[in-house]
Amino acid sequence: MARFEVNGKSVEGVDLLRRRHWTARLDFWPFLALYALWLLLAVPALDFTDALVILGVLSASHILAFLFTAWSVDFRAFVGHSKVKDIHAANACKVIPAKFLGSKEIVPLHIQKTVASSSTSGETEEIYFDFRKQRFFYSAEKDNFFKLRYPTKDLFGHYIKGTGYGTEAKINTAMDKWGRNIFEYPQPTFQKLMKEQCMEPFFVFQVFCVGLWCLDEYWYYSLFTLFMLFLFESTMAKNRLKTLTELRRVKVDNQIVLTYRCGKWVKISGTELLPGDIVSIGRSPSGEDRSVPADMLLLAGSAIVNEAILTGESTPQWKVSVAGRGPDEMLSIKRDKNHILFGGTKILQHTPDKSVNLRAPDGGCVAFVLRTGFETSQGKLMRTILFSTERVTANSKESGLFILFLLFFAIIASGYVLMKGLEDPTRSRYKLFLSCSLILTSVIPPELPMELSIAVNTSLIALVRRGIFCTEPFRIPFAGKVDICCFDKTGTLTSDDMEFQGVVTLESDAELISDANKLPLRIQEVLSSCHALVFVDNKLVGDPLEKAAIKGIDWIYTSDEKAMSRRPGGQPVQIVHRYHFASHLKRMSVIVRIQEKFYAFIKALFRICGPSEQACLSCFSGRDPHNFNSFHLLFC
Known part of the structure; x- marks a missing residue:
């Protein structure tokens, strides 16, 4: 029998099975025949003790066969199921997960017929199975299974034009498709x-x-x-x-979320959110940190979030809207993380955008719901804890x-x-x-x-x-066998404090300038403004490297996004717009205003230079650093 492929990273393949009737199970009728033979042949021919010994061996073998159905999924499939090739003849399937992602399981196969939409006639058929809180559908065209899709790979123009669900019928259809936004898994009993x-x-x-x-x-x-x-x-x-x-206890907070449905803003529970909803998200009016109930794409406004629950990174992250992205660009979850609010993270601060057409009445940021439930980043973490390892x-x-x-x-x-x-x-x-x-x-x-x-x-x-x-x-x-541990997070065993050592300029002939007073003014302006530092509760937070750079050149940065020198003679640098660091481009940039003139500063992070945790940081102001390689090889 050909094994069905699955379009997903967590499952390697699926075998179609059909459950046998209890009288046809291989752990029933063969032993029934052996018991009959014992009764007809062994009992009359042997004495009572010998017949009892044979019965004990048969009973032990029968019990062992029953126990093997609990110990081995393959044996349970062999004993209680028969393999089939036609998917319509199957009512169960054996799911083989990818390597290192747990053990095999036998799950029911569902065949559901639904009434087609008004544009088509007849009925549509859906064949699917649920495996570890994920749903996989059968594709007759490709003859394989695929994971339930979420709106995570569309064009930015699609998200920007989104207006949520316009009718109750669409809401009900989406609820049937994706389910509620909850972490629902059975609570095992002591028994x-x-x-x-x-x-x-x-x-x-x-x-x-x-x-x-x-x-x-x-x-x-x-x-x-x-x-x-x-x-x-x-x-x-x-x-x-x-x-x-x-x-x-880890669950989606049952908070009230302002959602745009049927042409108006309505209040619904966070557990009722659906992929495709337009919501208002932000810090609570009381000043308490509010957790994000689902993975969302920020359409308008900006937010500062704490993602420590997912990444372990204590530094707050700045999230910006997709307003500056081209409408024909495709969303990538890995590449465009600075536009996405991940479920379970805490919103520390938010700034609404009042220039957009669809504004939230409560002054929150407008966001598009991408994923809910176990498909969110927090849900994937829960699935990893619950399912991704075999029992030991x-x-x-x-x-x-x-x-x-x-x-x-x-x-x-x-x-x-x-x-x-x-x-x-x-x-x-x-x-x-x-x-x-x-x-x-x-x-x-x-x-x-x-x-x-x-x-x-x-x-x-x-x-x-x-x-x-x-x-x-x-x-x-x-775990007791482990003798070497490797940590990749600064702050776990080491300190994340940085000390300013100096700056190498293009004109300094590879000479490290440690005295900030000797630095050109333009270099000081770049270092003080080209960063992602923000104020949260009147406290400057962000990358320790960027904070050390501002402190080292003796500048200050204020909450109104303005950098000023502590020494006389310097002009304040006002940040007009930031283009946040993109990992695939390895750079960030800012547009600043100095004495009514506008400048664009670019910063690129090239490599980590060694165990002392120094970083090669290059800041440009409109010129190509032709001799950068020789500089960073000398100092890193």
């Missing part, structure tokens, strides 16, 4: 988590050992061991439940190899006991089978997983006390 813990191979093996000991009349030791097993597993399930409950248990590769090594000798010993026991016709076959089984099970000491569970529980409690939550407790031993 469900306990069932998962009890279905693990190690736990099943320990319970099997306890059963064998009971048959060998070790009642007290067996029951005490069983009690301890359930006690440790219930503790583990309780800790996991606490962690998942903490994660469930007490099993490990090292312990498995060690057990296989011991099992080799246990099989030899058990075979020898069985051979000698069969030579004695007076020996009980029941006791012989029990002795051989105990020899095999003695390879794995029941205390091994129990001790590991105790160690993991202790570590888990210590982490929770420090505010660190772990959804997969048995990954803690893996």
Whole structure:
């Protein structure tokens, strides 16, 4: 059967399946036939003890087959489903995620027929499946599945001309397509988590050992061991439940958002936002930081946001509108981040644009909703935490190899006991089978997983006390193997304070000028104005490198976007417009006014120069730095 491709990074392929009737399952009728053969052939021909031993082997095999359907997705698909080629004959599918993005899953396949629009006749058919809070649709033309599309790759002209949803019918259609703007995932119960813990191979093996000991009349030791097993597993399930409950608190704030619908501004809940909505967003009138309920494209106005929840970067980011972009340019989420307000980030300050036609009555910035729910940047982070890793248990590769090594000798010993026991016709076959089984099970000491569970529980409690939550407790031993950590964020282990060392000009013949008084006035004007510094609550915030440059040349920057020298003789530099730093261009620029004359200053960041965290910063004023390479190679 050909595997269906999926147009998405998170899924590698999809296999079509059809669920078998319970009587046709491969873990039912073959064993039913074996039980019938045992009843018809073994019971009349053998004595009671031998027949009971055979029944025990059959029952253990049946239970093992049932457990394998929980341990292996491929085995569950083989036992309970049949592969099909026709998508209309399928009612389930096995989803194979991309490498390192979790384990396989079997999910229902939905075939939904909807009434076509007035422009077309008949019915339309939608075939889709939901996988980890994402919906994938089937394309009959391309014969593959594609992820539900959001309006994130249109022209800027499309967004600028957007007027939201004009009718209730369009709103209902969009709601059916994209759903509500919420992080909705099932809250597991203690019983469900306990069932998962009890279905693990190690736990099943320990319970099997306890059963064998009971048959060998070790009642007290067996029951005490069983009690301890359930006690440790219930503790583990309780800790996991606490962690998942903490994660469930991460949700879209149920705030009231002013939205432009049906030709007027209306107040709706943030959970009712839809991709394509036009909304008013800004800091709350009370002065509290307001979180962004969805990913939005800023159409009018500017905002300063804190994106630490997504990037870990403590420096506030300045977001500007798309007013200066060409209408025929295509939006790129990665390239045009300075125009996008990401869900979950906090708005520290906003400035509305009063020159646009569609103005918000509450004085907020006008934005176009791009993505909602689990497709937002915050939602993707939640999906990564919840789904993108396979569950880890007490099993490990090292312990498995060690057990296989011991099992080799246990099989030899058990075979020898069985051979000698069969030579004695007076020996009980029941006791012989029990002795051989105990020899095999003695390879794995029941205390091994129990001790590991105790160690993991202790570590888990210590982490929770420090505010660190772990959804997969048995990954803690893996973390203990780490001996090298690499951090890419300044401020994690190092300080982000910068010190001004000097400036190299085009006329200085590669000489570092440390005295700011000796710098040309134009260089001082460029350094003091070509930056992205802003005032938040009367405090200057932004890139430490840019703040150090202004401080080093002894200039000041005010909240009205004006730079002035502390020394007499300099003229104030008024910023008229900023073109913020573009990562794909590696530069930013500003238009400034000095004594009623306008200038354009450009700044380019070329490279990070070394462990001392100096940066090669080039500021131009209308000239090409022909000898820049020789300069930066000398000092960096």
